[in-house]
Amino acid sequence: MNKWRKPGLYAVAVAIVGAVASSVSSWEIEKRRTSNSRGEERLPPGGLIVVANHTSLADGVFLALVGVRLGRPLRLLGTAGIIEAPLIGRLFKKLGFIAVHRNSKNPASALEPAAAALRAGDAIALYPEGRITRHAKHWPERAKTGAVRLALITGAPVVPVASVGAEKVMGRSRGAMLRSLFVNLVKRPPVRINVGDPIDVRQLIGLGPNQEPTTEEVRLAADRVMAVLVAMVEELRGETAPDPLGVERAPEAI
Numbered sequence: 001m002n003k004w005r006k007p008g009l010y011a012v013a014v015a016i017v018g019a020v021a022s023s024v025s026s027w028e029i030e031k032r033r034t035s036n037s038r039g040e041e042r043l044p045p046g047g048l049i050v051v052a053n054h055t056s057l058a059d060g061v062f063l064a065l066v067g068v069r070l071g072r073p074l075r076l077l078g079t080a081g082i083i084e085a086p087l088i089g090r091l092f093k094k095l096g097f098i099a100v101h102r103n104s105k106n107p108a109s110a111l112e113p114a115a116a117a118l119r120a121g122d123a124i125a126l127y128p129e130g131r132i133t134r135h136a137k138h139w140p141e142r143a144k145t146g147a148v149r150l151a152l153i154t155g156a157p158v159v160p161v162a163s164v165g166a167e168k169v170m171g172r173s174r175g176a177m178l179r180s181l182f183v184n185l186v187k188r189p190p191v192r193i194n195v196g197d198p199i200d201v202r203q204l205i206g207l208g209p210n211q212e213p214t215t216e217e218v219r220l221a222a223d224r225v226m227a228v229l230v231a232m233v234e235e236l237r238g239e240t241a242p243d244p245l246g247v248e249r250a251p252e253a254i
Contacts, residue, residue, distance in 0.1 A: 010096075026188050030236065047117075052229075054129050055133055056166035057132070066161060083098070083100075143226040159195065159198050165189055168184075
């Protein structure tokens with residue numbers, strides 16, 4: 001068993017957030033055509049990087065619930081200022097959160113705790129945009145490169161998870177958080193989630209097993225992974241994302 005996981009505490013936390021999420025929303029994982037025959041195989045064993053679009057403060061809750069439902073508890077990445085706080089930070093660490101030092105002068109050292117978790121066989125989750133999207137209609141923004149750099153360093157596959165509707169459960173403003181939750185006890189807005197197939201980042205950009213990526217190739221990989229995620233959001237919304245979103249539209253390799 002992984003050292004980070006506290007069975008009793010983790011089970012209680014999942015039960016509480018699951019009950020709250022189900023009370024203020026009607027959330028579900030959509031069935032979609034996939035290369036795998038069973039949905040749970042979309043979160044395969046071993047080190048795994050889940051990337052998701054970010055529209056709401058509620059996203060982390062739904063992402064954690066998806067992991068539990070598919071049999072892979074997810075270690076979420078969060079800013080060091082919160083994860084290393086004296087009181088609440090201790091709780092987050094026991095629940096498996098990984099601190100990210102965004103202002104680190106050495107990007108590689110900032111990613112090392114997440115890389116270590118992947119090497120230990122954990123499934124981690126992060127938002128490649130690095131923040132809640134600022135797009136007026138909640139479309140994803142251009143990804144940062146952290147997720148694909150982790151994939152290239154560790155060899156872990158990347159699984160895109162798209163969702164729509166979380167912004168109706170709890171928006172971008174902390175001030176409106178409680179008001180939104182009370183209103184949604186009645187409204188229970190739908191939250192629809194799609195889990196994509198694992199992506200081999202090296203294969204995605206035609207990189208050999210021992211070949212070091214250039215800065216341009218890392219940027220290309222981030223854009224191509226984000227293009228897959230944007231396409232999944234489009235599928236859920238039944239709309240075409242506006243251009244430009246800052247992501248390269250998917251080539252044949254995707």
